[in-house]
Structure formats: structure tokens, C-alpha cells
Amino acid sequence: MLLRLALILLALLPLPAIPQDLAGHGGPVRALALLGDRLASAGFDQAVILWNPATGRAERVIRWHQGAVNALVTLPDGRLVSAGEDARIAIWGAGEAPEQVLEGHAEPVAGLAASPAGLASAAWDGTVRLWDLATGTARVLQGHQGNVNAVAFAGGALHSTGQDGTLRRWETDGTPVTRAEFGFPQNALLALPDGALVIAGVDGTVHLVTPDGAQRALHAGPRPVVALAASPDGRLLAVGSIGGAVNLYTLPEGRLRHRLDGPGLPVWSALFAADGLTLWTGGQDRRVRRWDARNARPLGPLAPEAEEAPLAGLDRHGAEVWRACQACHSLRPDAGPMAGPHLYQIFGRRMGSLPGYAYSERLARGDIIWTPETVADLFTRGPDVVTPGTRMPVQTVGNAEDLAALMRFLEQATR
Numbered sequence: 001m002l003l004r005l006a007l008i009l010l011a012l013l014p015l016p017a018i019p020q021d022l023a024g025h026g027g028p029v030r031a032l033a034l035l036g037d038r039l040a041s042a043g044f045d046q047a048v049i050l051w052n053p054a055t056g057r058a059e060r061v062i063r064w065h066q067g068a069v070n071a072l073v074t075l076p077d078g079r080l081v082s083a084g085e086d087a088r089i090a091i092w093g094a095g096e097a098p099e100q101v102l103e104g105h106a107e108p109v110a111g112l113a114a115s116p117a118g119l120a121s122a123a124w125d126g127t128v129r130l131w132d133l134a135t136g137t138a139r140v141l142q143g144h145q146g147n148v149n150a151v152a153f154a155g156g157a158l159h160s161t162g163q164d165g166t167l168r169r170w171e172t173d174g175t176p177v178t179r180a181e182f183g184f185p186q187n188a189l190l191a192l193p194d195g196a197l198v199i200a201g202v203d204g205t206v207h208l209v210t211p212d213g214a215q216r217a218l219h220a221g222p223r224p225v226v227a228l229a230a231s232p233d234g235r236l237l238a239v240g241s242i243g244g245a246v247n248l249y250t251l252p253e254g255r256l257r258h259r260l261d262g263p264g265l266p267v268w269s270a271l272f273a274a275d276g277l278t279l280w281t282g283g284q285d286r287r288v289r290r291w292d293a294r295n296a297r298p299l300g301p302l303a304p305e306a307e308e309a310p311l312a313g314l315d316r317h318g319a320e321v322w323r324a325c326q327a328c329h330s331l332r333p334d335a336g337p338m339a340g341p342h343l344y345q346i347f348g349r350r351m352g353s354l355p356g357y358a359y360s361e362r363l364a365r366g367d368i369i370w371t372p373e374t375v376a377d378l379f380t381r382g383p384d385v386v387t388p389g390t391r392m393p394v395q396t397v398g399n400a401e402d403l404a405a406l407m408r409f410l411e412q413a414t415r
């Protein structure tokens with residue numbers, strides 16, 4: 001409960017004003033997953049965003065969960081799975097609605113894992129579930145005391161950990177075998193390619209457990225560890241803690257090689273790109289950032305926006321504020337797939353009226369005409385207040401000067 005409260009308080013801290021990298025979430029970024037050459041992120045803002053890392057554009061926003069989205073995983077067939085505070089698990093295809101919804105957990109789902117052996121979930125109802133996707137039913141695995149926080153498949157077997165500080169392996173008949181006891185609640189669990197497990201706890205310690213049961217401890221710091229990621233070859237390990245540090249260790253030695261140094265800390269999630277050289281982090285600052293895993297330096301904003309050149313000569317302050325919008329919206333009608341409708345000639349346009357864009361039901365109702373006043377109102381009170389049910393992530397433009405500049409800019413740039 002205390003951890004949950006700490007998480008909520010952290011989520012409400014004020015944010016720096018200058019956006020960069022993948023800016024689109026309305027709250028801290030809790031989970032990341034790779035989907036082929038796309039990146040998926042999930043947030044405390046209840047949204048899942050699909051990014052094209054090559055362009056820095058958000059191509060899709062999924063607003064379906066009724067609470068924070070805590071976990072993402074990609075199935076062997078390439079589909080994305082999300083789960084969260086609303087205790088539901090959703091499997092996504094290309095459509096607006098999930099292809100499958102897995103229900104049964106009674107409390108928030110904290111972790112997911114997928115392997116050819118199946119999809120597994122860990123939840124705060126004290127259970128682990130192993131799902132049969134053909135029937136949508138689960139085998140309920142009981143044995144943990146208190147919240148289960150994480151699951152992982154290693155060496156073909158399902159493992160889990162949680163508040164009771166134990167690492168368990170589940171036999172195929174559903175019997176739990178305690179592989180290790182750590183004495184502190186454990187937050188995160190990760191399988192390495194060689195079948196070893198990495199497990200991290202609220203005491204800031206990371207344990208490596210080899211398939212034969214040998215253990216080694218890495219002390220990441222005094223604060224709870226919330227994020228773990230390993231490179232695809234299992235040679236680099238990223239460890240992020242609530243205090244802000246993200247350490248990079250070499251494996252199997254467990255030697256501290258680097259500490260991330262740059263903006264966007266603390267992080268809530270981390271993920272290596274398929275090349276093993278780029279590390280993605282999901283931050284407290286609501287952004288997804290790229291780092292060079294070889295030297296732990298920030299890689300900075302993604303590919304220069306093709307749209308920036310025509311912005312020369314327009315309101316400069318407003319163009320800065322617009323950077324919070326440009327991942328999802330184009331100013332031109334012909335910009336290709338983006339998560340939000342283009343805003344070309346937005347003023348005078350009826351809400352939800354752009355042909356060919358699949359709006360949420362709330363926007364499709366079309367009861368607002370967009371003017372500088374109504375758009376300013378949208379970002380003063382927030383889309384979640386003005387248009388409850390919209391897919392646009394929770395966000396506001398904090399001060400009147402920024403908002404006025406944004407409206408001047410939009411009037412110039414959307415004509």
C-alpha cells in the first residue's frame with residue numbers, strides 16, 4: 001500500500017517544460033515492449049502508444065484500460081498484450097477494440113510474460129495465471145503470500161515473485177517450488193537467454209539466479225528497483241530504481257559499467273532495442289527516451305522532424321509548445337499515418353469531422369466547433385475533462401502565455 005501511495009505521489013510531481021524524444025503520454029511511462037520495428041509504451045495515464053522509432057511519430061493511441069497500464073508483452077505471433085490496474089488483460093490486433101480480453105484477476109495485474117509455452121500474468125490478488133488463448137481460460141496458480149509482482153519464463157518453466165520475497169517455479173501440474181527467498185518484497189523479474197533469472201527488490205538489491213541455483217547479488221543502491229532490462233544477447237543489464245539512477249552492468253560478471261547520465265530520470269521502465277546497442281527508457285517525465293547503451297549517453301530527439309522546416313517564420317514560442325503535440329498530429333493533410341487526426345484548417349472545423357479518421361465515440365459526436373477559444377479550453381481543463389472518453393492522453397498546457405503562444409502558432413501553421 002505504501003509503495004502504491006509513493007507511486008501515485010511520484011506520478012504527480014511537476015514536470016520540466018521542454019519536451020523532446022517521444023512525448024505523448026499524460027503520465028509516467030510504466031512499461032515498454034518491442035513490436036517488430038515499432039515500440040509500444042504504456043502509462044499511468046491509461047494509454048498505450050505505438051511509436052515508429054524511425055520517425056518519432058506516434059502512430060496509434062489505445063485508450064481502453066480503466067486505470068494505469070502496468071505491463072506490456074509481445075506474443076510469439078507478434079501481437080501486443082497489455083494489462084493493468086483494472087485487472088484486465090487485452091490482446092491487440094489492428095482494430096480499435098481488443099481481439100481478446102482475458103478476465104479473472106480480482107486485483108491489478110502487475111506483470112506479464114509470454115513464451116511459446118503460453119501467456120502468464122502476475123497480479124495483486126496473490127495469483128499467477130497461465131492462460132490458454134484458445135479458450136480464454138486460465139490455470140490459477142496459488143502459493144504466494146500477498147501481491148505477485150512479476151512473472152518470467154526461464155528454461156521452459158514459469159517463475160514468479162512478489163511481496164513475499166520468494167522466487168517460485170511452477171511445475172506443469174501447478175505445484176510451486178521455492179527456488180530462493182530474499183526476505184524483502186521483489187518488484188521485477190527477468191529471464192536471460194541462458195535460462196538464468198534476474199530478480200530485483202525493494203531493498204535495491206538485484207539477484208542473479210543461475211539455472212543450477214547459484215546466486216549472486218548486485219547492490220544497485222538503497223532505493224527500490226522498478227525497472228529491469230537485458231540486451232538480447234544477455235550481456236548487458238539495465239537496472240532502474242525509484243531514486244533516479246539507472247545502472248548498466250555487464251553480465252555474467254555483474255560489473256557496473258555505466259550509470260545513465262542525462263535528462264528523463266527517474267525511469268519506470270527500460271527495454272533494449274533488438275540491436276542491443278540502444279536502450280529505451282520510459283520516464284517519470286512522461287517521455288520515452290533513447291540512450292546509447294555503450295556509453296550511457298542520451299541519444300537525444302529522434303530523426304529531425306520533416307515538418308520543422310516549414311515552421312520557420314512562425315511564432316517561435318508557440319512552435320516550442322507545439323512540440324508536445326507533434327508526435328501525434330500533423331499540420332498538413334498529407335502526412336501519413338499518425339495517432340491523431342491532422343490539424344490542417346482546424347479552426348472552424350467541427351470536432352470529430354475529418355473524413356477517414358476513426359474517432360472515439362466522444363469526438364465523433366461533434367458537438368464542439370474548434371476555435372482558438374475551444375482548443376484553449378481543451379488544454380486548460382484537459383481533454384479528459386472537456387471530452388471524457390476521448391483517446392487523446394490526459395494533458396494540459398500549464399500557463400496562459402504558453403497557451404496563447406500555441407494558439408497564435410496554430411492559427412498561422414494550420415491555414
Ligand code: HEC
Nearest residue numbers: 024061324325328339340341351352359360363390391392
Ligand atoms: C499521444 C498522442 C497525442 C498528443 C500528444 C496530442 N494529441 Fe490531440 N489527439 C490525439 C488523438 C488520438 C485524437 C483523437 C481523439 C479521439 O478520437 O478521441 C486527438 C484529437 C485532437 C483534436 C480534435 C481534432 C478533431 O478533428 O476533432 C485537437 C484539436 C487536438 N487533438 C489538439 C492537440 C494539441 C493542440 C496537442 C498538443 C498540446 C495534442 N492534441 C496532443 C492524440 C494526441
